[in-house]
Amino acid sequence: MKTRWKIAIGIGVSALSVAALAFGLDTADRAFPPPLDKAGVVSPEVLDANGELLRAFATPEGRWRLKTDVADVDPQFLRMLVAYEDRRFYDHRGVDPVALGRAFLQLVSHGRIVSGGSTLSMQVARLIEPRSERSVTAKLLQIVRAIQIERRLSKEQILDLYLTHAPYGGNLEGVRAASLAYFGKEPRHLTVAQAALLVALPQLPEKRRPDRNLASAEAARRRVLDRAAVSAAVGDGEAERAALVPVPAKRRQLPAYAAHLAEAALRKEPSIIQHHTTLRRNIQQGLETVADEASKRLGPKVSVAMVMADAHTGEIVGEVGSANYFDSSRSGWIDMTRVLRSPGSTLKPFIYGLAFEEGYVAQETIIEDRPADFYGYRPHNFDMTYQGDVSVREALQLSLNVPAVRLLDAVGPTRLLVRFRRAEVKPVLPPNEAPGLAIGLGGVGITLKDLVQLYAGLANRGKPMRIGDGIQDQPGPIEGEPLMEPVAVWNITDILSDIIAPAGSKQLGIAYKTGTSYGNRDAWSVGYDGAHVLGVWVGRPDNGAVPGLAGYVSAAPILFEGFAKSGVAIAPFPPPPMGAVRISATELPISQRRFSVTAAGLLSASTREPAPQIVYPPEGARVDLGASSGASPLMPLALKLQGGRAPFRWLANGKPLPDLSRRRTNQWIPDGAGYSTLTVIDAAGRAASVRVFVE
Numbered sequence: 001m002k003t004r005w006k007i008a009i010g011i012g013v014s015a016l017s018v019a020a021l022a023f024g025l026d027t028a029d030r031a032f033p034p035p036l037d038k039a040g041v042v043s044p045e046v047l048d049a050n051g052e053l054l055r056a057f058a059t060p061e062g063r064w065r066l067k068t069d070v071a072d073v074d075p076q077f078l079r080m081l082v083a084y085e086d087r088r089f090y091d092h093r094g095v096d097p098v099a100l101g102r103a104f105l106q107l108v109s110h111g112r113i114v115s116g117g118s119t120l121s122m123q124v125a126r127l128i129e130p131r132s133e134r135s136v137t138a139k140l141l142q143i144v145r146a147i148q149i150e151r152r153l154s155k156e157q158i159l160d161l162y163l164t165h166a167p168y169g170g171n172l173e174g175v176r177a178a179s180l181a182y183f184g185k186e187p188r189h190l191t192v193a194q195a196a197l198l199v200a201l202p203q204l205p206e207k208r209r210p211d212r213n214l215a216s217a218e219a220a221r222r223r224v225l226d227r228a229a230v231s232a233a234v235g236d237g238e239a240e241r242a243a244l245v246p247v248p249a250k251r252r253q254l255p256a257y258a259a260h261l262a263e264a265a266l267r268k269e270p271s272i273i274q275h276h277t278t279l280r281r282n283i284q285q286g287l288e289t290v291a292d293e294a295s296k297r298l299g300p301k302v303s304v305a306m307v308m309a310d311a312h313t314g315e316i317v318g319e320v321g322s323a324n325y326f327d328s329s330r331s332g333w334i335d336m337t338r339v340l341r342s343p344g345s346t347l348k349p350f351i352y353g354l355a356f357e358e359g360y361v362a363q364e365t366i367i368e369d370r371p372a373d374f375y376g377y378r379p380h381n382f383d384m385t386y387q388g389d390v391s392v393r394e395a396l397q398l399s400l401n402v403p404a405v406r407l408l409d410a411v412g413p414t415r416l417l418v419r420f421r422r423a424e425v426k427p428v429l430p431p432n433e434a435p436g437l438a439i440g441l442g443g444v445g446i447t448l449k450d451l452v453q454l455y456a457g458l459a460n461r462g463k464p465m466r467i468g469d470g471i472q473d474q475p476g477p478i479e480g481e482p483l484m485e486p487v488a489v490w491n492i493t494d495i496l497s498d499i500i501a502p503a504g505s506k507q508l509g510i511a512y513k514t515g516t517s518y519g520n521r522d523a524w525s526v527g528y529d530g531a532h533v534l535g536v537w538v539g540r541p542d543n544g545a546v547p548g549l550a551g552y553v554s555a556a557p558i559l560f561e562g563f564a565k566s567g568v569a570i571a572p573f574p575p576p577p578m579g580a581v582r583i584s585a586t587e588l589p590i591s592q593r594r595f596s597v598t599a600a601g602l603l604s605a606s607t608r609e610p611a612p613q614i615v616y617p618p619e620g621a622r623v624d625l626g627a628s629s630g631a632s633p634l635m636p637l638a639l640k641l642q643g644g645r646a647p648f649r650w651l652a653n654g655k656p657l658p659d660l661s662r663r664r665t666n667q668w669i670p671d672g673a674g675y676s677t678l679t680v681i682d683a684a685g686r687a688a689s690v691r692v693f694v695e
Contacts, residue, residue, distance in 0.1 A: 034148045039128045039161050042067040043177075045274050046262040048281040049315075053186070053255045055262040058171070064254060066176040067273060068163040070156050073175055073187040076234060077195040078159065083229035084199050086120040090155055094121040094146035120162055121146040123202075127165040166202040169209035170251075180255065182210060182248045192238045193245035196224040211251040218247050257284045258470075260321030260335040265471045277470045278315035283308060286565035287318045294558045295323030295330065298538065302546055305336035305537040306562055307452045307467075311459035311528060314467050314475025318534075318566060322541070331541035340428055340445035341522045341537065344515025344551060345399045347427075349492045350419060350454065351440050352396050352404070354411040356488040359685030360595060363393040363491060364585040367403045367595040377437050379405045382516065382550070391585070392595070396495050399514065401441055406595065408440040416440075423457050423464035423483050425450045442517050451526055452535040457483035458492060458511075459528035461574060486577040487687060493573055494582060502552055505560035509570050512559060514551030521545055525555035527563065530571035534562050579679050579687025587656050589647050589683040611686040612644025614678065619690045625670065634694070636667040644682035651679040670694045 042065050046055045059065050070078065082089050088096050096119050118126070125145035131138045149158060168178035175198055179187035183194055190198070200220035201208050210217035224230055225239040234242070258279055265275040291304040298304075308318035321335035355361045369387040371378070379401045380386075387400060395403035408416065413435035420427060427444035429435065436443065449467060456465040460477075462484040468475030484492075496511035512527030523538040523546075536555045540546060548554075563570065585593060616638060617623055625634040639650060646662040653676055657668060670676055672694070679689040 034125065034145045034152070035129055036149070036152070039165065041065070042164060042273060044266055044270075044272070046258065046265050047274055047276050048279045048284070049277065049317075050280070051276075052281040053180070054257040054277065054279060054281060054284065055259065056177075056254055057262075057266060063171050063173050064177040064181075065164065065173040066180075068174050068176045068187075069160045070163070073163060074190040074195060076192070077175070077187065077190050077198065079233040080192075080195050080224070080230050081199050082120070083233045084224055084227055085123070087229055089120050092119060092121075094148075094150035095119060095143050118142065119146060121149055121158055124158055124161045124165070125149060127167070128161065167205040168198075168201050169205040169212075172205075172251075177254065181251050184252050191242070191245070192225075192234050193221070193242035193247075196230070196239075196242055197221045197247060199230075200224045210247050210249060214247060214249050221247060255281075257281065257288060258319060259325035260337075261319055261470050264335075264469075268471060275471065278317065278468060278475070279319065279470055280317045283318040283566045283568065284320075286567055287320050287562055290558060290561045290565050291320045291323045294538075294561070295327075298549075298554065299546075301330055301540050301542070301544070302538065302549075303330040303332065303334075303336060303541055304558060305448055306534065306558070307337050307448050308532060308534045308562070308566060308568075309452050309456055309467050309475075311456045311465065311531055311533050314456065314465045314477075316468055316470040316475075317532070317568075319470055334541045336537055336539075336541060337448045339541075340447055341539070341543075342442040342517035343427075343444070343446045343451060344442040344517045344522060344524055345401070345404070346451060346513055346515035346524045346526055346551075347416075347442070347444075347446075347454075348396060348399065348404045348440060348515075349458065349496060349513055350484070351408045351411065351416060352392065352495075353458075353484045353488045353492050354416060354419065355392075355407040356491045356685065357485050358411060359592070359683070360407065360410055361392045362588055362592045362685060363391065363495065363582050364588060365392045365592050365595050366390070366585070367392055367395055367406060369395060369400045369402050372402050372406070374405060374409055374437055377405075379437075379441060393495050396492075397499050404440045405437050408437055410595075413437060413439050419483055420454065422478070422481050423454055424466060424478055425454050442515060448524075448535050448537045451524070452533050454483075455526045455528055455535065456533045458489055459530070459533050461486050461577070462489040487580045487685075490576050490580040491582075497573065501560055502556040505557055506564070508560060508563055509572075510560075510563060511573070512556065514556050516549070516551045519545045520547060520549040523549045523551045523554040525551055525559040527559050529563075530573045532563075532568055532571070534559060534566075536562065578677070578689035579681065581651060581654055581656075581679070581681075583649065583656065583681075587649060587660070589649065589660065591683045592685065610643035612648065612680050612682045612688045613642050614639070614680060614688050614690045615642050616640040617678070617690060617692045620692070621690075622693045622695055624695045634670055634672075636669045637692075637694075639666040639668055639678065639680075640664065641680055641688070644680070644686065644688075645684055647683060649681045651681070653677055654679075 041059055043059055044057045045053055048054050056066060122142045125142045129145060164174045167173055172178050172181055175187050178198055179185060207213060208216045208220045222243055225243050231239045287306050291306055295302055295304050304323045306320040307316060309316050319337060321337050322332040323330055325332045366389050369390050381401050417435055427446045429444055453467040456467060462482040464478040464483045466475050466478050493511045496513055499512060501507045510527040510529045512525060515524040521539055521543055526535045536559045538555045623637055625637060641664050647660040649660055650657040650666050652668055675691060675693050677689055677691050679687055681687045
């Protein structure tokens with residue numbers, strides 16, 4: 001009986017001792033947790049719209065340590081890593097007794113440390129809490145920390161820490177940084193040879209750096225590939241083939257795109273690890289290459305800035321603040337996409353658009369390009385010559401100054417600025433100056449980004465579009481009145497898309513305009529297709545003059561090269577809106593055949609009259625003109641309209657009817673059965689259309 005009591009008491013004491021020990025260990029574990037918070041210090045990253053790395057910033061201690069998860073690396077690399085470093089990783093709880101026993105026997109038999117017996121969990125403990133000495137005490141601490149880590153994290157989370165912190169020589173830490181530095185790619189699709197090298201380097205990162213000790217790196221990779229467990233993980237014969245692949249002997253620079261935007265993202269949210277942008281890396285890479293090469297051709301101190309935006313969403317897809325961020329001779333640290341500069345002639349299309357909208361002119365209207373005095377303001381052309389009588393189309397394509405000022409005088413500078421405000425763009429006037437005619441030739445300050453925002457309205461058929469900042473600002477359509485009516489926009493696009501490409505450039509099918517500021521300080525070119533807008537600025541950041549600098553010869557070639565090397569497919573322009581048609585000079589109403597201030601004044605007064613409206617046939621009508629009976633020719637269809645100002649030009653399916661008419665009735669004989677579109681244009685250039693079905 002006494003024996004039973006003794007046994008019971010012994011068991012109880014043992015249980016209490018175990019419980020006390022467990023409680024003590026748990027208390028100690030909570031009191032002295034592993035420093036997992038240190039593991040969260042990683043390099044901030046700036047990513048493109050697809051999650052690709054644009055730029056990374058070193059940690060405070062100067063390390064390239066990119067956050068890496070299991071999902072970021074090739075599964076085959078993980079299999080090789082576990083097979084080589086810790087075969088029983090998924091079975092133990094931080095410590096592998098078999099590996100420790102083997103390490104102890106090797107120590108006894110060789111008299112030195114041959115292998116440490118460290119599990120991946122123990123290696124993570126060493127990486128997040130490094131110690132300079134290699135001793136029994138340090139190993140015991142690693143064991144304790146590994147057990148603590150296993151209590152807190154899943155196996156996948158432990159692998160995440162290893163993949164982020166594994167040393168690769170120099171200031172490279174983590175698999176992503178090493179893969180980018182040695183192979184120039186993310187580690188999602190590593191080859192067997194590449195994976196084996198990344199498995200081998202962390203054991204002795206400085207001695208095995210391939211950029212300094214190529215032979216040591218090759219030998220280390222060979223040992224990984226020779227391991228039976230690794231060979232089994234990669235498949236029959238793969239290890240042998242991988243051993244024949246050369247080891248890279250140079251370290252590459254990590255991606256470093258969009259320097260100015262990346263810096264801005266970091267300033268806005270310094271605590272965020274990953275900053276997402278709307279940029280597209282392939283577009284950004286192409287534009288930066290173009291800007292860098294162009295600046296070298298243009299000479300010292302000259303820089304280049306570029307902005308490309310999606311015209312339908314307003315998102316910036318590519319942005320170059322300067323030709324080279326680190327080039328102090330060009331003040332590369334200045335983001336020239338946000339600096340106010342004189343836009344030269346790049347605002348002229350909006351002047352012409354207002355004139356089209358008001359009916360003052362059509363494309364073939366004759367306008368004078370001769371010396372003129374506008375209340376003391378005497379503009380002259382860039383080449384100091386004059387063309388005499390030219391069509392409005394030619395005047396815009398040749399960027400003639402006097403015709404543009406004539407039209408701005410008619411539409412009014414204030415009205416032009418009001419249209420800019422509809423697009424949320426506010427050009428800056430000189431101090432204490434009211435809006436004047438000099439606006440048309442660049443007498444305001446505007447940024448490249450705002451200029452692209454204005455042209456996005458043209459690419460978007462007159463609907464103003466807010467351009468984002470590439471980081472946080474929400475782009476998208478601007479509610480309210482249009483920047484310009486669709487027919488006026490079509491006329492502008494039709495003219496600009498027919499300008500000859502600059503020398504040496506291939507015609508791309510884009511609409512574009514150039515500009516040069518006073519004193520050859522700024523050269524501009526802005527172009528668009530059916531989907532994208534690209535703006536280019538060239539000049540000196542210190543606002544110095546550059547002899548020979550001009551929009552057409554300096555900025556336009558960069559624009560065309562930018563479109564070509566950005567990788568975007570040139571999108572076709574949208575179909576013309578109803579009423580949009582180019583009418584020959586002989587078919588124009590008398591009031592639109594030649595522009596004059598008097599005619600403009602009369603037209604301005606005529607806008608009080610209602611716009612023309614087709615009252616017969618009504619929209620969608622089905623009219624029986626004998627087509628079903630086979631009669632030839634078909635019976636004529638009566639046409640009737642209300643409003644508008646005579647004379648009137650009727651068009652059927654885009655083709656003008658034979659004569660102008662001052663009457664509000666007319667007749668049309670269709671060619672055959674089916675749908676047709678009938679359009680009428682009055683003397684003010686206002687139009688109305690209906691669609692009918694002829695039977």
